Amino acid sequence: MAEYDVDLFVIGGGSGGVRAARIAAGYGAKVVVAEEYRMGGTCVIRGCVPKKLFVIGSHVHQEIEDAAGFGWSIGDVSFDWATLVANKDKEIARLEGAYTTNVEKSGARIVKTRAVLEDAHTIRLGTGETVTAKYILIATGGAPNHGPAIPGIEHVISSNEAFHLKELPKRIVIQGGGYIALEFAGIFAGYGSDVTVVYRGENILRGFDEDVRKHVRAEMEKRGITIITGCTVTKVDKHGRDFTSHLSGGSSIASDQVMFAIGRHPNVANLGLETAGVAINPANGGIQVDGWSKTSADNIYAIGDVTHRTNLTPVAIREGHAFADTVFGKRPVQVDHATIPTAVFSQPEVGTVGMTEQEARAQFSHVDIYKADFRPIKATMSGRDTRVLMKLVVDGLSDRVLGCHIVGDCAAEITQAVAIAVKMKATKADFDATVALHPTASEELVTMRTPTARHVRQAAE
Template identity: 65%
Template sequence: MSGFDYDLFVIGAGSGGVRAGRIAARYGAKVAVAEEYRVGGTCVIRGCVPKKLFVYASKFAEEFEDAVGFGWTTDKVTFDWATLVENKDKEIDRLNKAYLRNLEGAGAELLLERAVVEDANTVRLTSGRKITARYILVATGATPFLPRHLPGHELAITSNEAFDLKRLPARIVIVGGGYIAVEFAGIFSGLGVETILVYRGEQILRGFDDDIRNHLAAEMSKKGIEIRTQSDVSLIERSGDGVRVTLNNGAVYGAGQIMFATGRIPNVLGLGLDHVGVEMTPHMAIKVDAYSQTAVPSIYAVGDVTNRVNLTPVAIREGHAFADTVFGGKDVKVDHSLIPTAVFSQPEVGTIGLTETQARQGFAKVDIYKSSFRPMKHTLSGRDERTLMKLVVDGESDRVLGCHICGPDAGEMAQLLGIAVRLGAKKSDFDATMAVHPTASEELVTMREKWTG
């Protein structure tokens, strides 16, 4: 495409930006990708990957305890935080290099500088260099929210810093009730840290099925996590090597750390978008259409910076669809409905489709199937933990509207259930499927008792 330095200039080398750049380059486009920190974005550097590794680490304490019931002895078991952090860093370095190789292999050029938008077809790098491109794609993700109005907020950490603490605190206060908050509560608790979860809502995991929310909260409490709902932090003060946290109800906690996990905000500040006519949503996300195009025809945006569905696979799909549409000559829209998702809490949550509340709002008759049981493993381990599975069914068409699981490997099950629900499977299809025995997932095809409404 003559007249421009590049066909595509991508700002941000996270999951969505890298995928878009790679696919566009494979279509023959001349592509540059600018990144001011490290390639891989939130997921690889400070999100999904290190978090899942830490979840694995935190589960071993219970695994060692459970092993005793199966005849194992577990004397002299110890944990070293520094070793976990070091090995996590090595894995991130490996993935960072893999992302670099993939970009280079596709023929895209990587520029390790911050880039801001000058006009509809121009970006400016930190070095002062100006670059023109027929299309600009913004894929700068999101950043943890920290309440700047809160006295003492500068003493708090977010998930960004939690992965690199010099040492584990004896006690931590985690503020929030979403994915990140409940996942880190399980991580710290599993690693032996006394954990208090503070959430201003009535129950954790707002937006998830109520039965799953209540079940998870009960199971987390069994593990020793103190959950304080309908509460918020009003003051943070320095106290020795730690902090003193005061809640709005007057309760006071001393802790080694306080961590805020109250959501993430689109990373748009200082990008120059407001000067070129790119429109923003009320929550300061980049406003885009079904093809990820902004109000400026040459500027697109994908991933968390658009605040549509803030999940890594969604950003990847959006980036791929953008490249297919703009450079591949295809007409590709991303369907943001029926997205399976997992919360790597302890126990794990996996879900796809409508909650019971959502279904009852949109369907005349809804059938509910539920099963709560003790996993087979715990018959010998003696652990007091139960799994909950739930199917939400359209009572008139028999179509499965939603599946919700809280228990071991729930995320793995949700991925496969996502295929069935997307294909419009009926409850009778579940019933006709032979069970795999003995497994927890067989409960999904053997549930018969229903609640109708």
């Protein structure tokens, strides 16, 4: 008899866990995946995909407004929130089915139940059954974090609930200044809600390039979104169907919904990690792993948001694939977490890859900045007051492009292509040698010839 029931037991049916399961099964491993909620995980069910669908829909009203400048006369239009939610649910159900089918086609088996570690090789299922596994992969992702408990916290929704609201709120207060908060601010504003963003820091998008932060804020405020920084929501009162959010600065805001998007925490609770000898990283609260995604238990690995390294779906997928290649394919692969492109589907959209200006100046003695801030061609006809930002951060000595930052329409699409060049360590001369594609916004990236700023750090005495 085999020493273990299965070769690999995956806890979590999200993008990372599914990729690992499929690749491992392709190498001939006997694999079981446990998912207690829905296959697809955060990204497919309550994250990237439904969010992007909502974002696309929220652009329509602005497109209708802009159409007049191009000769279109559009009559009365109406929007139905319930139809949007229902059609989104159909698409998510389709994707969930595709995830399930792809796992089963690979030869892996799915069990729809919770799984908890009893020791380093034993998993107890919610059914009471136990399964032994040679290797265990933890891919349980993360969950919204509401932060410290405040009076009325029970009235606050997260992005999870935002996808299933029965009706569009006329007024909404969103606390947070990162990806999720700004994306939902744009979504709700696009559908017609009165949106107020509250953020504790001095400006939104902490960790992004300073020019990006300023540009996005200015553009959001032009679109009617109120952004209040330097304070927090300290209390939420409910009055019938309405809410009052009390701020640390002493003011208050009335709304129909209050949403917190102040970060996410790794799903590590009640998994039996201690009994299996799996350590938590004290620095970030995620499962502690090495460069191979191995935990402190020799046969247990962890990938994706549960490790709290780089919380992006493509990174979790890459980590899951690398794990399967390494352990079951006998092809050791480590994931390079440097120079990962990312996007914020705010309105306007942000795409960025590589270093910010601040990061580059801290690491390099000579830094050149190339920046263009311009009105996009569409706005010249639509009359909309909006501007695009393009920025390159360059090592002044080697000429290598260290970072690219874009704010404007299709920023994410442009950044995905530019990320290849940045990853390959392309130089500014390489960019300059590329013929511009005209008329596009992105041609600015290959036509900026003169630095807008040069920073030289003096050597220490």
